[in-house]
Amino acid sequence: MAIVEQIGPSERAVTWRERLGDAVRQREGLRALLLAGPGGAWLLFFFLLPTAIVFAYSFARRGPYGTVDWTFTLENYVRFFDWLYIRVFLVSVWLALLTTLICLLIGYPFAFVIARSPRRWRNALLVLVLIPFWTNFLVRTYAIMLLLRSDGLINNALQWLGLIDRPLTMLFTPFAVVLGLVYGYLPFMILPIYASIEKFDFTLVEAAQDLGANTWQVFWRVLLPLTLPGVLAGSILVFIPSVGAFVTPDLLGGGKVVMIANLINQQFLTVRHWPFGSAVSFVLMAIVLAATMLYFRIGETRRI
């Protein structure tokens, strides 16, 4: 009896403490579940699961009438290596790279001026960059379309000035697409570069000069290397949406400049070859992921 009574309370104390711990842990788990749950569920059902289905489709066959026949095949990916589609891939990557380069050439000096301008101007200048950027992308693309048309303002002005006698064909060319992409994504380049130039310690320029560096040396050896993180971030932010652009090549390319997104659109809505369209989508995802990984890899090696 005595022994039992002695053991009793201590046993009870242990279970009490355990129960309390469990309760606290459960409450914390419950809170995490309530907070993370809705977002997780939405992401699972309306993003991850759909993407997984597309991945599965990309290994399926096309059935009659545009249906999907669930037999495993690699033919969709093999088909992509047809010159017809490789060309689309190359055109997309090339136009996206060109867009990135042009944005960099305009954006770097632009960001430099803003970062070196009087403090009270900076915010105003940045807001001026962002206002058109925050307006509807489709509308902005349409606005470019208006200017480039054969009876558009640019052609009218050039003809009026007597510089050309027949209107130039600008719309529905790679030029129009790159122009539209630069117009759309230039702020993505300017903002990160601005952020890194703004943080840059300009006494380093004086130090370099005291050590005998000339203007170009100061730029190439001091300013550019130290603001490279901004350049890289800007480049990736411009490249990714450019390579997957749909509206710009659709409206400004007018079917004459076909990029990956237009191919996907065509396979899904016109040809109704969903498995092949899915495979092309995954090729696009692979390009984007490769670019992102390259960005992080460069970032890492630079930090060491």
Place this chain on the structure above:
Amino acid sequence: MTAQAAVTTSTRRPVRRRISTGWTLLWLNVFLTFVFLYAPIIVMSIFSFNASRQMQVWMGFTLDWYVRMLHDERVRVAAENSLIIALVSTAVSTVIGTLTALALERTRFRVKSLYEGAMYLPIIVPEIVMAIALLVFFNLTFQGLDQLFGLRLNFGLGTITIAHIAFSFPFVAVVVRARLADFDRTLEQAAQDLGANDWQTFRYITLPLLMPGIIAGALLAFTLSIDDFVITFFNAGVGSTTLPLEIYGRVRRGITPDVNALSTVLLLASMLLVLSSLALQRRRSS
């Protein structure tokens, strides 16, 4: 040239800046870039007041295109659809996004890093991929529901709204999380020392302090929804045309001046939205 410019300012700052060729070229670049950014939308807006059907010749001022737009049944329906979708999508994605931000910043759970990485995916993945993924998913789900329960569902406002929430709430989470990251937690501790329970602390301390971030997130979600074309295009059905879809349809059919009027209205609406959000943030922070 850039470096030369840097040198001139930093070494001679006390002296009045000598206007060098470097700086002239730099400012010229800034000026031309602004012309490039604004000219297309300004030209478009001006020509929405042009009396001519033939668009690029100025024939005098008119408000005809705007009057015509106001009486256009298709435009009215599209505007209503856009607004309904944007309001519902904003409300839901603001709540989910805020909860997600709190989960990422304030709780610990086993798969958190995976969860965090997955949250950024809708931001990185190209729009077209997300668009067709949702198209395929809804199509398959509707087929399944039809076969299993005889339930006939179709693409429409519902599918568009669900899709908009899916790409908006991670953006809300990012914005709210930034606000949470530089949050003075001693205020919450003080409240708890004064006897507030968890809910009271959240309701009266955390939530009010987070509000500017939440409002900024909500405005972002609204703008993303109103402006979206690609994902809406692939997940719309009969009768669920939104304003961007309507504009796209008209542009594809041939450019007429009424598109200019419609585009100008949409342009002004999103500008107003952004400027008011900026003003709001400025007032809150000062």
